[in-house]
Amino acid sequence: MASPMEQFEIRPIVPLHIGNLDISFTNASLWMCIVAGAAALFLTMGASSRRLVPTRMQSIAEMSYVMIADMIRSAAGIEGLKFFPFVFTLFMFVLFSNLLGLFPLVHPFTVTSHIIVTFGLAIFVFLMVIVVGLARHGLHFLSIFAPKVPAVMLVILIPIEIVSFLSRPISLSVRLFANMLAGHTMLYVFGTFVIGLATAGGVLSLVSVMPLLAIIAVAALEFLIAFLQAYVFAILTCIYLNDALNLHEHH
Amino acid sequence: MTDHDPDARRLADLQARLSEARGKRELQREAPSPSKLGAAFRLVTELLAAVIVGGGIGWALDRVFGTSPLLLIVMFMLGVAAGMRNVIRTAREMNESQDRPGG
Numbered sequence: 347m348a349s350p351m352e353q354f355e356i357r358p359i360v361p362l363h364i365g366n367l368d369i370s371f372t373n374a375s376l377w378m379c380i381v382a383g384a385a386a387l388f389l390t391m392g393a394s395s396r397r398l399v400p401t402r403m404q405s406i407a408e409m410s411y412v413m414i415a416d417m418i419r420s421a422a423g424i425e426g427l428k429f430f431p432f433v434f435t436l437f438m439f440v441l442f443s444n445l446l447g448l449f450p451l452v453h454p455f456t457v458t459s460h461i462i463v464t465f466g467l468a469i470f471v472f473l474m475v476i477v478v479g480l481a482r483h484g485l486h487f488l489s490i491f492a493p494k495v496p497a498v499m500l501v502i503l504i505p506i507e508i509v510s511f512l513s514r515p516i517s518l519s520v521r522l523f524a525n526m527l528a529g530h531t532m533l534y535v536f537g538t539f540v541i542g543l544a545t546a547g548g549v550l551s552l553v554s555v556m557p558l559l560a561i562i563a564v565a566a567l568e569f570l571i572a573f574l575q576a577y578v579f580a581i582l583t584c585i586y587l588n589d590a591l592n593l594h595e596h597h
Numbered sequence: 598m599t600d601h602d603p604d605a606r607r608l609a610d611l612q613a614r615l616s617e618a619r620g621k622r623e624l625q626r627e628a629p630s631p632s633k634l635g636a637a638f639r640l641v642t643e644l645l646a647a648v649i650v651g652g653g654i655g656w657a658l659d660r661v662f663g664t665s666p667l668l669l670i671v672m673f674m675l676g677v678a679a680g681m682r683n684v685i686r687t688a689r690e691m692n693e694s695q696d697r698p699g700g
Contacts, residue, residue, distance in 0.1 A: 509675050
């Protein structure tokens with residue numbers, strides 16, 4: 347039986363090489379294009395009708411817009427809204443990657459189940475926070491490493507704060523990646539239980555109902571996690587942006 | 598963004614009135630309450646990431662300066678401390694967003 351990790355394998359579709367550099371168009375590339383296309387299509391269709399009483403599609407598109415706008419406003423203040431396009435794009439990309447990865451039958455490739463993808467997104471957020479912080483506050487930005495405590499404590503606290511700051515892209519990317527990886531592996535493993543037991547015959551075939559019920563529950567949970575992880579990714583981006591925009595203030 | 602700009606002040610004033618008016622409506626629009634599993638997972642990654650980063654920096658510096666394993670030990674401990682700090686901060690954020698009616 348195939349390994350549960352096989353679903354995460356990257357296979358080239360159109361092999362391309364520049365020197366020793368492998369830039370093949372892979373199934374990962376394909377699904378990233380599908381994700382971006384689906385998100386763009388969804389929002390364009392949602393925005394195109396412009397009815398006063400929205401259709402379902404328009405309603406969902408508007409709700410996601412308002413949700414992210416509210417999130418930025420509450421986490422990073424009014425000024426954070428300048429970064430709305432960025433945060434919204436990030437949220438939509440992650441959400442659609444997670445959701446399309448759960449699509450049945452077509453054997454989708456979940457792009458967010460690869461740490462390099464989530465780390466790429468996270469390091470982009472991380473670098474942007476640094477650039478925005480330095481651009482707005484200059485070297486004063488470095489005061490986020492110095493909590494308001496007696497000077498003696500700073501000797502130990504500043505290194506701790508720096509390590510804590512550097513750990514952000516890691517925790518941001520590992521959380522999303524691990525959730526996706528674990529969820530899809532779990533679904534696969536339960537799936538093989540169902541098939542294995544059902545084909546075993548006799549009493550075992552009846553027992554196969556149990557992993558089937560489990561897989562239904564897990565699948566429902568995965569949909570929740572798909573949304574929640576996209577939400578968490580976006581809100582943490584807002585919280586980090588708040589540090590860059592407002593330094594010690596909290597909104 | 599200067600306070601002397603009358604337009605900016607009017608904008609800020611409008612903003613204040615808007616957020617006051619919105620206050621009540623925000624009550625109904627709550628953020629999705631993260632599951633217990635999600636909360637636990639979030640705290641674990643915060644802790645682990647800092648330990649990994651701390652240990653990683655220590656290990657790399659040791660290789661550069663040839664002081665193995667001194668810096669690894671020191672930075673690992675700093676990583677653990679930073680991880681604790683992350684966890685405390687995250688837990689506080691979680692509590693705040695729970696206590697705040699607007700979510």
